[in-house]
């Protein structure tokens with residue numbers, strides 16, 4: 001059996017203490033229904049940092065992080081029908097779901113209590129090879145580069161789910177609070193579907209990036225909006241934004257909270273949530289989100305904002321991601 005290079009997390013520690021270690025691991029063999037992927041690139045997500053630092057519990061050790069995986073099928077296990085060696089493939093956060101619980105049966109596998117996640121419950125993409133069940137891998141077209149596709153596997157698909165949860169329809173206005181990689185994909189989805197996007201962000205650089213993507217209005221948190229919004233999505237974990245955003249929603253408007261954690265939320269004035277305004281949080285992604293988003297991204301030629309780094313740079317890159325010093329999404333090139 002061959003060996004491969006991988007970055008593993010053995011113990012959780014602050015990212016500045018370099019908790020990742022580069023090691024040689026046995027190359028994984030694809031089991032029944034599984035495919036082995038030669039990883040070409042893997043994006044770095046804030047969730048990787050949350051796992052490395054202990055904000056999320058460690059479920060296995062040593063663990064290979066990384067769930068924005070793109071590459072080429074290298075070997076298929078027994079019974080595989082959807083893939084053959086040599087085709088382009090992607091793997092995202094949802095690695096497995098039970099298929100039988102009430103959430104799975106009602107199209108909400110993202111809420112499955114038995115769900116497993118890439119780079120958390122099972123080894124992820126910061127390695128030369130990874131394996132996944134064929135049912136949880138996404139075929140990729142030829143139109144977009146691997147580097148552009150990597151960030152689509154998490155911010156892209158999660159952004160698409162946020163968009164779906166917002167419930168906006170053609171001709172309506174969607175507000176985006178914060179403008180990182182996820183918001184940039186939501187903006188592109190909105191435009192592809194005839195929805196206007198207002199972007200509110202403090203950062204000058206992000207305001208500029210939103211203008212370059214032709215956001216319909218861009219401003220800072222102190223600016224007054226040109227119109228009420230039909231729905232909005234908050235990306236930073238700032239609970240104090242919630243009431244302010246609700247106050248700018250149309251009646252019946254929906255507010256989506258994208259973060260995994262949030263500072264305390266208070267709604268002091270009932271008028272801001274009355275008239276059937278509602279709040280919903282995002283949790284994980286489903287395969288449907290991935291299939292629909294990747295189709296749309298390929299068809300419409302979505303743009304990704306990313307910086308590419310080498311395999312050996314990963315520990316340094318994680319520090320830069322944590323400090324917000326990467327322009328767009330960090331992508332590790334593994335080839």
Ligand SMILES: [Zn+2]
Pocket residue numbers: 045046047048067093154155
């Ligand atoms: Zn992620």
Ligand SMILES: [Zn+2]
Pocket residue numbers: 097098099100101102103104105109112113114115
């Ligand atoms: Zn389930």
